[in-house]
Amino acid sequence: MTELLEPRAIGRGLVRRDGEAKVRGTATYAYETPVERPAYAFPVQATVARGRVTAVDTSAAEALDGVLAVLTHENAERLASTDDQELAVLQSAEVAFRGQLVGVVVAGTSELARQAADLVRVEYAVEEHDSELVVDHPALYKPEKVNPSFETDTAEGDVAAAMATAHATVEQTYSTAMYHNNPLEPHATTALWDPSAEVPLTVWDSTQGVHPDRAAVCEVFGLGQEQVRVICPYVGGGFGSKGTPHANVMLAVLAARAVPGRPVKLALTRQQMFFLAGYRTPTIQRMQLAADRTGRLQAIAIDVVEQTSRIKEFAEQTGVPTRMMYASPSRRTTHRLAPLDVPVPSWMRAPGECPGMFGPEVALDELAEALGIDPVELRIRNEPAVDPETGKPWSSRHLVECLREGAERFGWADRPPARHREGDWFVGTGVASSVYPTMRMATSEAVVRFENGRYVVEIGAADLGTGAWTVLPQIAADALDVPVDDVEVRIGDTRLPEASVAGGSSGTNTWGSAITVAAREFRAKFGRDPGDGDEVSGSVDQAAMDDTRAAYAFGAQFAEVRVNADTGELRVPRLYGVFAAGRIINPRTARSQLIGGMTMGLSMALHENSVWDPRIGQVANHDLAEYHVTVNADVGDVQAHWLDEHDPYVNAMGSKGIGEIGITGTAAAVVNAVHRATGVRVRDLPVTLDKVLPGLS
Amino acid sequence: MDAEISLTVDGVARRLTVDTRTTLLDTLRERLGNCSPKKGCDHGQCGACTVLLDGERALSCLALAVAHDGAEITTADGLARGGELHPVQQAFLDRDAFQCGYCTPGQICSAVGVLAEVDRGWPSHASPDLVADPELSHDEVAERMSGNLCRCAAYVNIVPAVQQAGGVQA
Numbered sequence: 001m002t003e004l005l006e007p008r009a010i011g012r013g014l015v016r017r018d019g020e021a022k023v024r025g026t027a028t029y030a031y032e033t034p035v036e037r038p039a040y041a042f043p044v045q046a047t048v049a050r051g052r053v054t055a056v057d058t059s060a061a062e063a064l065d066g067v068l069a070v071l072t073h074e075n076a077e078r079l080a081s082t083d084d085q086e087l088a089v090l091q092s093a094e095v096a097f098r099g100q101l102v103g104v105v106v107a108g109t110s111e112l113a114r115q116a117a118d119l120v121r122v123e124y125a126v127e128e129h130d131s132e133l134v135v136d137h138p139a140l141y142k143p144e145k146v147n148p149s150f151e152t153d154t155a156e157g158d159v160a161a162a163m164a165t166a167h168a169t170v171e172q173t174y175s176t177a178m179y180h181n182n183p184l185e186p187h188a189t190t191a192l193w194d195p196s197a198e199v200p201l202t203v204w205d206s207t208q209g210v211h212p213d214r215a216a217v218c219e220v221f222g223l224g225q226e227q228v229r230v231i232c233p234y235v236g237g238g239f240g241s242k243g244t245p246h247a248n249v250m251l252a253v254l255a256a257r258a259v260p261g262r263p264v265k266l267a268l269t270r271q272q273m274f275f276l277a278g279y280r281t282p283t284i285q286r287m288q289l290a291a292d293r294t295g296r297l298q299a300i301a302i303d304v305v306e307q308t309s310r311i312k313e314f315a316e317q318t319g320v321p322t323r324m325m326y327a328s329p330s331r332r333t334t335h336r337l338a339p340l341d342v343p344v345p346s347w348m349r350a351p352g353e354c355p356g357m358f359g360p361e362v363a364l365d366e367l368a369e370a371l372g373i374d375p376v377e378l379r380i381r382n383e384p385a386v387d388p389e390t391g392k393p394w395s396s397r398h399l400v401e402c403l404r405e406g407a408e409r410f411g412w413a414d415r416p417p418a419r420h421r422e423g424d425w426f427v428g429t430g431v432a433s434s435v436y437p438t439m440r441m442a443t444s445e446a447v448v449r450f451e452n453g454r455y456v457v458e459i460g461a462a463d464l465g466t467g468a469w470t471v472l473p474q475i476a477a478d479a480l481d482v483p484v485d486d487v488e489v490r491i492g493d494t495r496l497p498e499a500s501v502a503g504g505s506s507g508t509n510t511w512g513s514a515i516t517v518a519a520r521e522f523r524a525k526f527g528r529d530p531g532d533g534d535e536v537s538g539s540v541d542q543a544a545m546d547d548t549r550a551a552y553a554f555g556a557q558f559a560e561v562r563v564n565a566d567t568g569e570l571r572v573p574r575l576y577g578v579f580a581a582g583r584i585i586n587p588r589t590a591r592s593q594l595i596g597g598m599t600m601g602l603s604m605a606l607h608e609n610s611v612w613d614p615r616i617g618q619v620a621n622h623d624l625a626e627y628h629v630t631v632n633a634d635v636g637d638v639q640a641h642w643l644d645e646h647d648p649y650v651n652a653m654g655s656k657g658i659g660e661i662g663i664t665g666t667a668a669a670v671v672n673a674v675h676r677a678t679g680v681r682v683r684d685l686p687v688t689l690d691k692v693l694p695g696l697s
Numbered sequence: 698m699d700a701e702i703s704l705t706v707d708g709v710a711r712r713l714t715v716d717t718r719t720t721l722l723d724t725l726r727e728r729l730g731n732c733s734p735k736k737g738c739d740h741g742q743c744g745a746c747t748v749l750l751d752g753e754r755a756l757s758c759l760a761l762a763v764a765h766d767g768a769e770i771t772t773a774d775g776l777a778r779g780g781e782l783h784p785v786q787q788a789f790l791d792r793d794a795f796q797c798g799y800c801t802p803g804q805i806c807s808a809v810g811v812l813a814e815v816d817r818g819w820p821s822h823a824s825p826d827l828v829a830d831p832e833l834s835h836d837e838v839a840e841r842m843s844g845n846l847c848r849c850a851a852y853v854n855i856v857p858a859v860q861q862a863g864g865v866q867a
Contacts, residue, residue, distance in 0.1 A: 015790055022798030023786040023805060025733025025773040032732035040727075110727060111718045184737045184745055184848045185799040236735070236799030237848050270738040465797025465849050588793045592851060596796060599850030624742040624846060631843040633823070633836075635852040 002544045004583075004646075004654045005516065009474040009484040013588035017469045018234065027234045030206040031188035035263035038190070039068055041255040042113035043248070043272060044103030044120045046095040049617030050129035050341045053093040053102055053122055061116040066108040069258040070120065073102070076254060080222025085311035086344045087220050089250045095124065096311045097131075097343050098617045099275025101247055106255045106264055129341040132614035133307045135173070135284045137338035140305065146317040146335050147351055154323055154389070157330030159288060162299035166290035170366045174287060174359035175684040176667075178610035178619070179280040180273065180627060181348045185236020187277045188267035189252035193260050201228045203253060206235050208243040209501035210460050210494045216245045217253055225494075233492040235464040239600075240347030241278045242464070243503040248276055274622035278346030279610065281306040283318050285359030289366075290330075295373045295381045297328035302360060308337045309344040316345065317352035321435055321664075322360050324550065327384035341617055347503065349600060350660035353436050361432035361668030362683065365675065375431050375672065376403050376412060376556075387550035395546065395649035398580035399433060399554040402643065406431070406578040409641065410558040419679055425571075426563040426696070428677025432668035434555030434579065436661035438650050439509065440545060441500030446514040448476070448522040449535035454486055457518075460499040461491040461511045466659055467589030468507060474585055475512040475653055479519030497537060505553075505657030508585060509650065513543040516652040546649040553656040555579035557598065557665050561673035565696055568689035570606055572670060573636035575599075580643045582656035590658055594640035597662020602638075603630035604663070605670035609686050702766040706731060707775025715762045722746045722757040725772065733772035733802045737846070744845030747803035747810075748772050754810025773802030776809065785809050785862040792858040796849035804845045808859045811841045815863065833865045 021027040028034075046053075058070040073090045082088035089101050103120050107113035146152050163169050190204040201223060207213040210230040217228055235242060252266040268276060283306045290299040304318040319333035348354070368375040380400050386393050407413065415429045446459040457476045463469045468491060477484035490496055500510050518538025526534045560574040577598050584590045607628040613620045621627050640662065647654050667685055675681045680695035698717045703710065706729060715724055722739075725731045725748070734757050737745035741759040748757045749771040757770075776783035785808045788794070795801040815837070820827040823840035831837055838856045847855065860866075 016793070018798070019790045019795075020782065020786075022795060022801050023773065023782065023789050024777050025735070025802030027798055028732070029735075029799065031736075032726070034730065038727075109716060110723060111716050115718075182848055183797070183799070184743060184846065185735070185797065186737070235797060237797040239848070267736065270740065270742070465795070465799075467796075589796075592793050592796050592849070592854065595853055596850040599852060600848075603850070623740060624738045625740065629846060629848060630850065630852075631846060632839040632852045632855060633843040635839065635850075638853045 002648055002652050004648055005478045005652050007478060009477040010583065010585050010653065012474065012586065014470055014474065014484065014586055016467060016589065029185055029234050029236050030190055030204045030232060031265055031267045033190040033204040035190060035192065037262060039106050039108060039259055039262045039264045040110040040113040041104050041106050041252060041264050041266040042117040043101055043251060044117050045272065045275060046098055046100045046102045048095055048124045048126045049098040049131060051095050051124045051126040053095065054125050055123040057121040060119040061105055064112060064116050066112045067105060067116045068108065069106040071104050071254065071258055077257060079220050081219050086247055087216065087250045089247050089254060097309060097341050099343065101251055104251050104255050106259055129617050131341045131617040133282055133338050133340065135305050140336040140338055143313060143315040143335065143337050146315040150317050150320050153334040155332045159299040159301045159330045159332045162290040162330045163288055166298050167293045168291050168367060168370045170287065170289040170363045170370065172287055172363060172366065172683060174285045174362055176283045176355040176358050177608065177685050178282045178612060179348060179604065179608050180610050181239040181241035181278065182273065182629060183237030183239055183241060186268045186270060186273055187242065187246060187248045189249055190263055190265045191252045191256035192263040193256040195260055199227060199229045201253065203228065203230045205230055205232055205249055206242055207232050207245065208235065208238045208462050208464060208503055209499065210462065210492060211498045212501045213245050214494045217249065220250050221253060230494045231492065232462060235462060238464045239349045240351065240503065243347045243501050246277050270624055271622050274619045275343050278344065280348035281316050281345040283316065283355045285318065287359045287363040289363050291367055291371065295371050295378045297326055297382050299330035300326060300328040301332035303334045305336050307340050307342060307345065309342050310339050312344045314345045316355065318356040320352045321356045323389040324387050325360065325433065325435060326382040327388055331388065350436060350663050353660065353664045357435065357664040358667050361665055362671050365430065365672040376407050379403055379433055390550055392548060392550040395549040395551040396645055396647040397552065397554060398643055398645055402554055402556040402578040402580050405643065406556040406558050406576055409578065410576045412558060418676055421565065424565050426565055426677040428673045429558065429560050430669045430672025430676055431556060431558050432665035432672060434557055434661050434665040436505055436553050436657065436664060438551035438553060438656040439504040439506040440513060440540065440651060441506050441510040442541065443498060444500045444510045444514040444540040445497035445537055446511065446518045447497050447535055447537045448518040450530040450532060452532065454488055455480055455482060457487060457489045457515055458496040459491060459511050459514060460494055460496040461507060462502040463491060464502055466502065466507065466593060467586055470589060471508055471585040472511060472515060476515050476519055479516040480523065505659040508655055509657055510540055512653045512655065513651045514538055514540040517542045543652065549649045551650050553579060553581035553661050555661055557669040559669040559673040561670060561677050563674060563677050563692055568693035568696060570687060572602055575602060575638045577662065578641045579661060580645045581658050581661060582645050582647045582650060583654035584642055585653060585655055591640050593658050594662040595638045597660060598638055598640060598666050599630055599635055601663040601666020602670065604685060605667035606686050700763045702763060705769045707772055717763045719762050720758050721760040721762050721765060724762040725757065731772055731774065733774035735799050735803060737800065744807060745800045745803040747806040747845065749806055749809060754807050773805045776805065788858040788862040792854045792861065794851050794854040794858040796851060800845060800847045804847065804855060807842060807845045808862065811859060812863045833860050833863045
């Protein structure tokens, strides 16, 4: 058990501290850093999906007045480490996927850099490529672990036997599309290499963690941490794609080192982001459910097939939520990867849980229908007393309460019958569960200092719009027992104490724990009347952590879908979520995170789909006109509610993390509602008109 | 090829030489140091670059600077005069109508444009009556604001913010 902070500032819906700068547009994002005489870099990308660069002609580019450098694998500096093949930019002639970086131009203006990049002539020896994910791909293999370090396969009991004897079974294959994170701020960097400076490399980068970003740059370029400073006060969205640095960061630094003393700006174009900035792998999920007459699961199994790139493995842990979500004596989860000639997949909001709460939550709906049991009730009947995977007790688990409260708020009991029609529209409702593990990273440090009559808290944390600028002062204020206005928090700079990545919904849990340790030690050391300059540092590893309990946030989402009987047009007028995510630090910013996650889930259900063209090996719809994300008019009444959950086992704040849970389960709730409305069961996302229309007549 | 042009940006007259390929957006961001309008796609697909161009909302990434000699441009930063936030900006703060803030200046300029368009009686796809004065209903606002993507998906807060700024209690 942890001694929970007495909430005074915690729990208040304070307005964002960075809000005024953001509504004026004066918050400075990476590319916008004011620097003297900036130069501009523009990448050159491979135009074949697999092969080898045989010749490069940069003469036309170099002949342009104002071009400062043209780098290719032939003349770029040799990097200290090429272990990470995604980051080893311009080191070899090999092309592992279409759009891979083969050059970069640095010039005095952005227009000139782009023009010159277009003039770089690259010839290739083209090899046959294989970029299409199929369920029976001959090269499927079992990765050693799945992201980040889960067992690849698990098995308990006898799924096959249960399937053979159970009262009801479901055996279906579900698939999720390829998705691109697409934060509105493109991946962007301003980098300055000044060998004469005390810190020769300064990188203003759009990143979810300045310290992990710096560590990667140091590794690739063979620099010491004291030689590199990374600064990032604001991030224009990341959703995982800025959680681990991609090739663009290294290319910006490489370009900067080619023009010492001259700051270089590099922003990927929206189109380039579809090749270089990570994405969520498409997944194929073969589900098996077996249940007795009362709906109690006898077996649950998920066998996942997904893709990775040939140069770097990323294994999305899609099967992991099935291991803990529901009670069942027999369980199996497996993951297999197809190594393809494709860009490198990576983190995207709730890796694992987001796709992994699609297949199972739709399959449960199919089981409920087969048994004639209400889908809310079916989930309640399969509530496990302890974590089925580990046998550990839950730190807290209020899924059932979320389902019940959500049903009440939504009016689930009065749901329209199947294939209910109102005028031109079929109307249906659906439900699904949400889950996300409560994480805390191993490393983070905070300094608390008394400075000019105020308390200053320093930690190299990141605010991706999540509210860290606002909620960390709330935590510090309660830990110090002072008004929140007396606390100033400084984040986003490697000169500040080391902080973990803003990922895994762990930021507030981790940084808040470090701040609480530092604040408590500060009070213990200096009492309530500190002197100017008194300071204490605290580390997250000093904070109590209870590993004997399984810690997760849970939720339930309810969707109302309307399907036009003539056109198949799909609308979602209502989407309600109820979550049990521990203590909510700031209800204003928390609500925005949760509705944001749910709306991105709606986007996944109906709109998002990176359409892969296996003939040429690239995303065909690689811009925001054709890669559809949910827009304002697509959204109706989206509500996020939460239970007042008390969890003394997770951390001093009692918080569980809310950045990702909102996107989990949403697509399943929508698909289940579509089925209720139309009788059409769509098992491959997104749900589009062409998939429902044939079933409407 | 370069050209000399004059622009009034947030009330300040500027005279400058631009590459004729330079967009209004890049002129603001890379020549004049006004980074309030954002570059999200550079193709007029996301709305982050929205400014008020001679009083109308416009996508500055789709406008060439040389074609707008003499234009008056207001960015979100310019909407806040004398330290006072514009009512749309205040409403965005009140309703937490953003998270990361990157689309926000464009959303706000767009919202100012929307309110003016509704005032003038311009109908939209969502207007039930193309002749009657449109009301600031949810559907009207959502439709008119749909050229501005928000990946953080603050849409359900943006609509009431725009309604609040337009004097409608949402």
